[in-house]
Amino acid sequence: MYKGSTDCYTESKTDQLCERDLRRSAVLRFLLSTKASQKLLSSCQLETHAVDLEVSFPKPCSSQGGGKPRSSKQMKEQLSSQMTYQGLMLSVVFIMLCRTEADTVTQKNVVKVGGNGTLSCFLKESHDVLQVTWQKKNTGVNENLATYSVSKGVNIVEKYRGRLNFTRLSLNDTTITLWRVRIQDDGCYACIFNTFPTGAIVQDSCLTVYEQLRGSLHYVVSEGNLTATCSANAWPRPVISWIVPKAESEKTEEVVTHPNGTVSVISKLYVNSSTSLAGQLLICRVRHMEEDRDYSVKVKEGRWFSVPWLLTSVTLLIVFVGLVLTVVCCRRRRKKQSALIGTPEN
Template sequence: MTCQGLILTVVFVMLCRAEADTVIQKKVVEVGGNVTLSCLLMGSYDILQVTWQKTNTRENLATYSVSKGVTVAETYRGRLNFTRLSLNDTAITLWRVGIQDDGCYKCLFNTFPTGAIPQDTCFTVYEQLRGSLHYIISEGNLTATCSANAWPRPVISWIVPKAQSEKTEEVVTHPNGTLSVISKLYVNRSTSLAGQLLICRVRHMEKDRDYSVKVEDGWWFSVPWLLATAALLIVFVVLVLTVVCWRRRRKKQSESKAS
């Protein structure tokens, strides 16, 4: 084996060992909270500097070296700092995290003579789920509205008794990056739902939460029946009046013949 080949082999083995020595972390933090990210490089290396980057942008967030100390990018000053100063065991803390901070971060251990040894650590930013469900009745039709505000985006599904229905969905993005998903369910002939349970199921962070409401047996559901009842009542009144008038007429006729 040539000298060049030997050097390449040694470098390859060291890089493979470095990858084996790193551990990928995954964390979850609520919007507005704090999170600490750490990297640990095991083994013996001559580390000159540690650099933290946002993986998707490749921008340097902070660096640390014994000779130059700590440097934090201007856009992160007051919101990020090193909380563990060690070249092989490094940690940074982000305060007041927002949706834009969600993702993966890379710490680069700049070593000699191996070069940069990367390690990834990720965290997910979430906003707690807030949901609601209500319905209204108009002209015998039911409109149910289910709203879910959260991050990551919540997914809405409906569990409805057998009925003819249609659905629409709208997504609203708020200034802080959170999302509101508004799903509407339109049901015709709502009388068939009287006493039934409507369920809006929201899936968020791999968990399901149900919001339910019972469709009440109120007079507003009986508008078609009220019309039918009113019509029957009118017919009955007309019949009664007809009978009364007929009896009075017969009575007058009988009195006329008697006289």
């Protein structure tokens, strides 16, 4: 609630102040009374009330120089409302902030590599739009893609011709479509409505491009040590984690970016005491696009032979077989010799 001054003014000073305050109050009343302002305030989910201005009037007094006392009617006409400059500016800023909040919308779209991506922008409030401009938001300077206006029509940047076009031609409701999207198209785009007299109103529309996840898991055992390898290829970059029974292990990871933009992550798990994993389940968990996929393999039993132990076993087996054959051969010779000695001559 704003009150007029109750001080006693001279006529000249009062006239100057009243003229200034009446102008400010008239602007404020106009801002708060227009339908556009009421809609903006409503869109901000705020309750509006009529502005209650209470004015107190000074008692009639004489101006310097013997002027006639001023009547309350004259004072009421000139001091009908008083609003400070700061209050007026806060009111204007408040309404502009509400307008910005009401018009700013961020959309998100998800599309697979090779598919078609659609980006849309829409103004909730009515504006006098002169031109719509689409830009790809990059670090530093944004990249221009396309513009549309009634006077100049559609203009597509050479780089995107044949792969991008407007699929909805409206200055307040615009849509563009990217065909055969690539990983490089991933990111956010700025939709700029150039309006009069408000100026530029910017909205964001984000496109998430993904490549389907491909993964694999296998293991090998060497000299009693187990090495498991989990590979995942996709976009955005997949994240690999391991779920293994309690065992002493180490992990390494390698990341490879391919020319088409996809990323391969290769994670290796090294287990020293491999016998502790016999019959257990190894799980490689890959997180991609906020979803988890498990790749698992069961470690087989009875295959835990180190190379030296295996060579020793084979050597002992060969020696044993050789000894057996030697014994058998010796017995056969003795039998033959005994048979020849015991045969009578004619």
